[in-house]
Amino acid sequence: MAKPKLLIIWHSRTGASEAMARAAYDGAMKAIQNHEPNKAEVEVEILAAENVVPANILSATAYIFVCPENLSSMSGMMKEMFDRCYYPVLGQAEGRAYATMIAAGSDGEGAERQIDRIATGWRLRRVTDSLIVNLQAQSPEQILAPKALSITQFNKCSDTGNAMAEGIALGIF
Ligand SMILES: Cc1cc2nc3c(=O)[nH]c(=O)nc-3n(C[C@H](O)[C@H](O)[C@H](O)COP(=O)(O)O)c2cc1C
Secondary structure: OOOOEEEEEEOOOOOHHHHHHHHHHHHHHHHHHOOOOOOOOOEEEEEEHHHOOHHHHHOOOEEEEEEEEEOOEEOHHHHHHHHHHHHHHOOOOOOOEEEEEEEEOOOOHHHHHHHHHHHHHOOOEEOOOOOEEEOOOOOHHHHHOOOOOOHHHHHHHHHHHHHHHHHHHOOOO
16 A cells, blocks of 8 residues: 655745755654654655646645745746646545645745635645745845755754654654
Protein backbone atom coordinates (compact mmCIF):
# COMPACT_ATOMS: atom_id res chain seq x y z
CA MET A 1 0.00 0.00 0.00
CA ALA A 2 1.24 3.54 -0.80
CA LYS A 3 2.55 5.52 2.16
CA PRO A 4 0.56 8.57 3.25
CA LYS A 5 2.14 11.62 1.70
CA LEU A 6 2.73 15.27 2.54
CA LEU A 7 2.85 17.33 -0.67
CA ILE A 8 4.47 20.77 -0.58
CA ILE A 9 3.55 22.91 -3.60
CA TRP A 10 5.40 26.18 -4.12
CA HIS A 11 5.87 29.09 -6.45
CA SER A 12 8.40 31.86 -5.95
CA ARG A 13 9.52 34.87 -7.95
CA THR A 14 12.46 36.13 -5.89
CA GLY A 15 13.34 33.16 -3.67
CA ALA A 16 11.45 33.70 -0.39
CA SER A 17 8.64 31.20 -0.97
CA GLU A 18 11.03 28.64 -2.40
CA ALA A 19 13.18 28.95 0.74
CA MET A 20 10.02 28.65 2.88
CA ALA A 21 8.96 25.50 1.02
CA ARG A 22 12.42 23.98 1.42
CA ALA A 23 12.39 24.83 5.14
CA ALA A 24 9.04 23.05 5.48
CA TYR A 25 10.48 20.05 3.62
CA ASP A 26 13.46 20.06 5.98
CA GLY A 27 11.16 20.11 9.03
CA ALA A 28 8.97 17.35 7.59
CA MET A 29 12.01 15.15 6.91
CA LYS A 30 13.16 15.64 10.51
CA ALA A 31 9.77 14.40 11.71
CA ILE A 32 10.00 11.19 9.70
CA GLN A 33 13.72 10.40 9.99
CA ASN A 34 13.49 8.40 13.18
CA HIS A 35 10.55 6.22 12.41
CA GLU A 36 8.81 4.90 15.53
CA PRO A 37 6.75 1.71 15.46
CA ASN A 38 3.56 3.45 16.66
CA LYS A 39 3.64 5.83 13.69
CA ALA A 40 2.86 5.43 10.00
CA GLU A 41 5.68 5.82 7.49
CA VAL A 42 5.23 9.09 5.66
CA GLU A 43 6.47 10.26 2.26
CA VAL A 44 7.27 13.94 1.66
CA GLU A 45 7.19 15.42 -1.83
CA ILE A 46 8.03 18.98 -2.86
CA LEU A 47 6.93 20.25 -6.28
CA ALA A 48 7.05 23.57 -8.10
CA ALA A 49 3.50 24.67 -8.97
CA GLU A 50 4.17 24.56 -12.72
CA ASN A 51 5.02 20.84 -12.47
CA VAL A 52 1.97 19.81 -10.44
CA VAL A 53 -0.69 17.71 -12.18
CA PRO A 54 -4.00 16.57 -10.64
CA ALA A 55 -2.60 13.07 -10.00
CA ASN A 56 0.03 14.58 -7.64
CA ILE A 57 -2.73 16.20 -5.60
CA LEU A 58 -4.90 13.10 -5.59
CA SER A 59 -1.98 10.96 -4.38
CA ALA A 60 -1.32 13.09 -1.28
CA THR A 61 -2.81 12.95 2.21
CA ALA A 62 -2.08 16.56 3.18
CA TYR A 63 -0.75 19.72 1.55
CA ILE A 64 1.30 22.83 2.21
CA PHE A 65 0.70 25.59 -0.34
CA VAL A 66 3.53 28.15 -0.46
CA CYS A 67 3.63 31.28 -2.64
CA PRO A 68 4.09 35.04 -2.55
CA GLU A 69 1.36 37.62 -2.51
CA ASN A 70 1.53 39.59 -5.76
CA LEU A 71 -0.82 42.55 -6.29
CA SER A 72 -3.02 41.44 -3.35
CA SER A 73 -3.46 37.96 -4.86
CA MET A 74 -1.68 34.63 -4.80
CA SER A 75 1.05 34.62 -7.47
CA GLY A 76 -0.13 33.88 -11.00
CA MET A 77 1.67 30.56 -11.33
CA MET A 78 0.09 29.25 -8.12
CA LYS A 79 -3.33 30.33 -9.38
CA GLU A 80 -2.60 28.64 -12.72
CA MET A 81 -1.89 25.39 -10.83
CA PHE A 82 -5.25 25.64 -9.02
CA ASP A 83 -7.03 26.54 -12.29
CA ARG A 84 -5.61 23.45 -14.02
CA CYS A 85 -6.22 21.09 -11.12
CA TYR A 86 -9.44 22.38 -9.57
CA TYR A 87 -12.04 20.42 -11.52
CA PRO A 88 -10.05 17.17 -11.96
CA VAL A 89 -9.59 17.08 -8.15
CA LEU A 90 -13.03 18.38 -7.10
CA GLY A 91 -14.93 15.90 -4.94
CA GLN A 92 -11.93 13.58 -4.49
CA ALA A 93 -9.84 15.26 -1.78
CA GLU A 94 -12.55 16.01 0.79
CA GLY A 95 -11.42 16.24 4.39
CA ARG A 96 -7.69 16.26 3.62
CA ALA A 97 -5.52 18.58 5.70
CA TYR A 98 -3.75 21.68 4.43
CA ALA A 99 -1.59 24.58 5.53
CA THR A 100 -0.53 27.75 3.74
CA MET A 101 2.68 29.73 3.94
CA ILE A 102 2.62 33.14 2.22
CA ALA A 103 5.65 35.35 1.50
CA ALA A 104 4.68 39.01 1.57
CA GLY A 105 6.18 42.47 1.39
CA SER A 106 3.69 44.03 3.75
CA ASP A 107 0.36 42.15 3.79
CA GLY A 108 -0.20 38.58 2.52
CA GLU A 109 -3.80 38.20 3.64
CA GLY A 110 -5.26 38.51 0.13
CA ALA A 111 -3.25 35.53 -1.13
CA GLU A 112 -4.09 33.50 1.96
CA ARG A 113 -7.81 34.26 1.64
CA GLN A 114 -7.85 33.18 -2.01
CA ILE A 115 -6.18 29.85 -1.26
CA ASP A 116 -8.57 29.32 1.66
CA ARG A 117 -11.55 29.82 -0.67
CA ILE A 118 -10.23 27.31 -3.19
CA ALA A 119 -9.44 24.86 -0.38
CA THR A 120 -12.99 25.30 0.89
CA GLY A 121 -14.24 24.35 -2.58
CA TRP A 122 -12.18 21.17 -2.40
CA ARG A 123 -13.49 20.67 1.19
CA LEU A 124 -9.95 20.59 2.58
CA ARG A 125 -9.36 21.20 6.29
CA ARG A 126 -7.01 23.97 7.46
CA VAL A 127 -5.00 22.40 10.29
CA THR A 128 -2.48 25.14 11.07
CA ASP A 129 -2.67 28.83 11.90
CA SER A 130 -1.99 31.39 9.22
CA LEU A 131 1.72 31.72 8.39
CA ILE A 132 2.57 34.93 6.56
CA VAL A 133 6.29 35.68 6.34
CA ASN A 134 6.83 39.40 5.89
CA LEU A 135 10.05 40.13 3.97
CA GLN A 136 9.38 43.89 4.27
CA ALA A 137 10.03 44.60 0.61
CA GLN A 138 8.12 47.69 -0.41
CA SER A 139 10.21 49.79 -2.79
CA PRO A 140 10.59 48.47 -6.38
CA GLU A 141 14.28 47.75 -5.70
CA GLN A 142 13.52 45.75 -2.54
CA ILE A 143 10.67 43.89 -4.24
CA LEU A 144 12.80 42.78 -7.19
CA ALA A 145 15.84 41.80 -5.06
CA PRO A 146 16.57 38.12 -4.28
CA LYS A 147 15.21 37.14 -0.85
CA ALA A 148 16.58 35.08 2.02
CA LEU A 149 14.89 34.07 5.27
CA SER A 150 15.98 34.99 8.79
CA ILE A 151 16.60 32.07 11.15
CA THR A 152 13.27 32.79 12.88
CA GLN A 153 11.39 32.78 9.57
CA PHE A 154 13.13 29.56 8.51
CA ASN A 155 12.25 27.91 11.81
CA LYS A 156 8.56 28.86 11.58
CA CYS A 157 8.33 27.22 8.14
CA SER A 158 10.32 24.22 9.28
CA ASP A 159 7.97 23.83 12.28
CA THR A 160 4.95 23.83 9.96
CA GLY A 161 6.46 21.07 7.83
CA ASN A 162 7.37 19.14 10.96
CA ALA A 163 3.86 19.43 12.43
CA MET A 164 2.19 18.38 9.18
CA ALA A 165 4.40 15.29 8.77
CA GLU A 166 3.99 14.42 12.45
CA GLY A 167 0.21 14.74 12.17
CA ILE A 168 0.17 12.37 9.19
CA ALA A 169 2.47 9.88 10.95
CA LEU A 170 0.18 9.86 13.99
CA GLY A 171 -2.89 9.37 11.84
CA ILE A 172 -4.40 12.70 12.93
CA PHE A 173 -4.68 13.94 9.33
C1 LIG B 1 4.50 42.20 -8.85
C2 LIG B 1 4.60 42.12 -7.35
C3 LIG B 1 3.51 42.48 -6.59
C4 LIG B 1 3.56 42.42 -5.19
N1 LIG B 1 2.43 42.68 -4.49
C5 LIG B 1 2.42 42.52 -3.14
C6 LIG B 1 1.22 42.70 -2.39
O1 LIG B 1 0.15 42.96 -2.92
N2 LIG B 1 1.27 42.52 -1.05
C7 LIG B 1 2.44 42.19 -0.40
O2 LIG B 1 2.44 42.04 0.82
N3 LIG B 1 3.59 42.02 -1.09
C8 LIG B 1 3.61 42.16 -2.45
N4 LIG B 1 4.77 41.93 -3.16
C9 LIG B 1 6.00 41.59 -2.43
C10 LIG B 1 6.22 40.07 -2.38
O3 LIG B 1 5.10 39.40 -1.86
C11 LIG B 1 7.42 39.78 -1.46
O4 LIG B 1 8.57 40.41 -1.99
C12 LIG B 1 7.65 38.29 -1.30
O5 LIG B 1 8.60 38.09 -0.31
C13 LIG B 1 8.13 37.66 -2.58
O6 LIG B 1 8.18 36.27 -2.45
P1 LIG B 1 9.07 35.42 -3.47
O7 LIG B 1 10.50 35.80 -3.19
O8 LIG B 1 8.76 34.01 -3.12
O9 LIG B 1 8.66 35.78 -4.87
C14 LIG B 1 4.74 42.00 -4.55
C15 LIG B 1 5.85 41.63 -5.34
C16 LIG B 1 5.78 41.68 -6.71
C17 LIG B 1 6.97 41.25 -7.54
